[in-house]
Amino acid sequence: MQATVSSVSLWPLIGVAVVIVGFVLRFNPVLVVAAAGIATGLAAKLPLDLILAKLGTGFVKTRNLPLTLLLPLPIIGLLERHGLRERAQGWIAGIRSATAGRLLVVYLFIRETAAAMGLTSLGGHAPMVRPLVAPMTEAAAEKTHGPVPQAVRDKWKAMASATDNVGLFFGEDIFVAFGSIVLMQTFLAENGIVTDPLRIALWGIPTAVAAFCIHSARLIRLDHRLPQDIARARAAEEAAK
Amino acid sequence: MTTLLKLDQLFLLTGAALLIVAWLTWRDRSNPRRWSSGLFWALWAAIYLAGDVLPPIVSGLIVVMLAALGGLGGVSLGKHATREPAERQASAARLGNKLFLPILTITVLALVGSLTLKDLHLGSLLLAETKNVTLISVGLGALAGLAGALWMTRERPMQSVREARRLLETMGSAVILPQMLATLGLLFTDAGVGKAVAHLATDYIAVDNPLFAVAAYALGMALFTMVMGNAFAAFPVMTAGIGIPILLGMHHGDAAVMAAIGMFCGYCGTLMTPMAANFNIIPAALLELKDKNAVIRAQWPTALMLLTVNVILLKLLMFR
Numbered sequence: 001m002q003a004t005v006s007s008v009s010l011w012p013l014i015g016v017a018v019v020i021v022g023f024v025l026r027f028n029p030v031l032v033v034a035a036a037g038i039a040t041g042l043a044a045k046l047p048l049d050l051i052l053a054k055l056g057t058g059f060v061k062t063r064n065l066p067l068t069l070l071l072p073l074p075i076i077g078l079l080e081r082h083g084l085r086e087r088a089q090g091w092i093a094g095i096r097s098a099t100a101g102r103l104l105v106v107y108l109f110i111r112e113t114a115a116a117m118g119l120t121s122l123g124g125h126a127p128m129v130r131p132l133v134a135p136m137t138e139a140a141a142e143k144t145h146g147p148v149p150q151a152v153r154d155k156w157k158a159m160a161s162a163t164d165n166v167g168l169f170f171g172e173d174i175f176v177a178f179g180s181i182v183l184m185q186t187f188l189a190e191n192g193i194v195t196d197p198l199r200i201a202l203w204g205i206p207t208a209v210a211a212f213c214i215h216s217a218r219l220i221r222l223d224h225r226l227p228q229d230i231a232r233a234r235a236a237e238e239a240a241k
Numbered sequence: 242m243t244t245l246l247k248l249d250q251l252f253l254l255t256g257a258a259l260l261i262v263a264w265l266t267w268r269d270r271s272n273p274r275r276w277s278s279g280l281f282w283a284l285w286a287a288i289y290l291a292g293d294v295l296p297p298i299v300s301g302l303i304v305v306m307l308a309a310l311g312g313l314g315g316v317s318l319g320k321h322a323t324r325e326p327a328e329r330q331a332s333a334a335r336l337g338n339k340l341f342l343p344i345l346t347i348t349v350l351a352l353v354g355s356l357t358l359k360d361l362h363l364g365s366l367l368l369a370e371t372k373n374v375t376l377i378s379v380g381l382g383a384l385a386g387l388a389g390a391l392w393m394t395r396e397r398p399m400q401s402v403r404e405a406r407r408l409l410e411t412m413g414s415a416v417i418l419p420q421m422l423a424t425l426g427l428l429f430t431d432a433g434v435g436k437a438v439a440h441l442a443t444d445y446i447a448v449d450n451p452l453f454a455v456a457a458y459a460l461g462m463a464l465f466t467m468v469m470g471n472a473f474a475a476f477p478v479m480t481a482g483i484g485i486p487i488l489l490g491m492h493h494g495d496a497a498v499m500a501a502i503g504m505f506c507g508y509c510g511t512l513m514t515p516m517a518a519n520f521n522i523i524p525a526a527l528l529e530l531k532d533k534n535a536v537i538r539a540q541w542p543t544a545l546m547l548l549t550v551n552v553i554l555l556k557l558l559m560f561r
Contacts, residue, residue, distance in 0.1 A: 056299065062423035069416070
């Protein structure tokens with residue numbers, strides 16, 4: 001690193017290194033992030049009180065982030081107490097053609113098209129996946145294959161969350177008024193490059209379609225592999241006993 | 242002009258609820274670490290209730306204490322009085338599809354609110370803070386949905402706080418991770434991490450060949466997003482470092498295509514990193530999965546295949 005003749009300091013990368021090493025060695029993520037913050041500050045030669053002040057200001061400034069997770073919790077908890085999961089599972093068990101994979105393909109389609117129309121709050125992990133999508137996926141798997149072992153159940157629950165993420169990410173960016181398109185256009189404009197936001201949105205469509213096809217294909221494939229997955233998980237459970 | 246609904250009111254509401262959670266935890270004898278767990282929720286409540294008036298250095302100390310309590314196992318679970326499966330089945334049969342209504346209320350009000358509240362006035366009174374319309378709409382939806390759920394289930398409001406505490410405790414200290422990571426992102430920017438990465442990227446990557454240049458830009462977006470946990474932070478750095486000088490300047494590509502697909506390469510990175518905690522770690526906690534990286538495990542094949550497709554699309558569409 002000393003060999004490069006430049007005025008750019010590479011010391012702040014210490015924080016990045018702390019994050020990577022911390023996550024790879026599976027230390028508690030909250031501790032890793034706090035340590036990385038302090039290391040970055042020290043590497044930038046900031047005094048300790050200024051590092052603390054920066055941590056504090058940042059944490060207060062970003063307290064809007066957890067709200068979409070926190071605000072629905074009382075409702076979800078209350079409804080779960082009164083049988084929301086059971087109702088969602090009963091409903092999906094009544095639909096003859098429903099399988100776990102097909103259900104998630106439908107959810108992916110709804111989530112992605114809604115996001116592409118700017119309706120990003122339709123869906124989400126707290127209001128949709130935990131109370132509805134994940135239990136429905138489990139019920140759909142059980143309906144066709146009988147009791148499903150915990151390992152397979154967890155795999156499909158994780159897939160339900162993954163489907164929500166894929167739908168949101170690759171849908172929202174083809175909506176013209178979405179923040180990231182504004183960000184891209186203003187950044188390019190600051191550098192003297194004129195672009196039309198509508199064209200940025202349109203050129204996102206091929207990737208959005210590819211995302212839907214790739215993820216759907218994986219879901220359908222997982223559907224077909226479900227009997228083997230169940231057999232393997234049962235064998236592993238037996239072996240553990 | 243005065244404003245009726247502000248984000249600050251949601252902060253106060255959240256803070257008050259967290260304070261009740263802290264108090265319930267302190268009284269919960271079934272929790273082996275009730276004092277430190279309660280302290281954790283109370284400190285987080287303080288950030289919501291008094292964040293604006295606390296000196297930054299005090300908030301900073303609170304962050305360090307939260308990290309220490311959360312990171313060293315100070316936050317633990319109590320026993321929660323849940324109902325028997327049979328009771329829940331009976332209630333599900335009785336209430337039927339009405340159970341879905343409160344959730345629908347959150348979603349519909351959040352949608353309608355974010356579309357209409359923006360410029361609504363009553364005389365000189367602005368109805369909602371313009372820049373926070375989406376969050377305020379989610380808040381209104383949550384309140385209306387809660388009122389409906391309480392009426393339908395004939396429960397007391399306190400029960401809903403108890404249920405929220407049950408869900409918070411199952412997630413544990415991971416709930417503060419998104420906020421911690423966003424703070425780290427701000428600190429990275431201040432310390433010049435972006436500049437250092439851009440410097441490495443442009444100095445050490447051979448980019449004369451258009452395919453290599455495209456691949457360097459796409460992979461750089463994905464990798465830098467994985468480190469920062471946020472594609473928005475990666476875009477300016479990679480675009481200034483490789484995109485504008487090489488892809489546009491040297492190879493005369495189409496800027497709109499580069500931006501659109503480049504950002505999506507970043508999103509592929511988001512799917513593969515624990516740094517994007519609110520998308521990848523929080524759901525695993527919320528779904529009570531044993532493996533906290535289970536969502537990333539479910540996502541990475543989609544992300545890698547899509548990243549490959551993106552490199553091909555960039556190469557084909559940018560240089561038509």
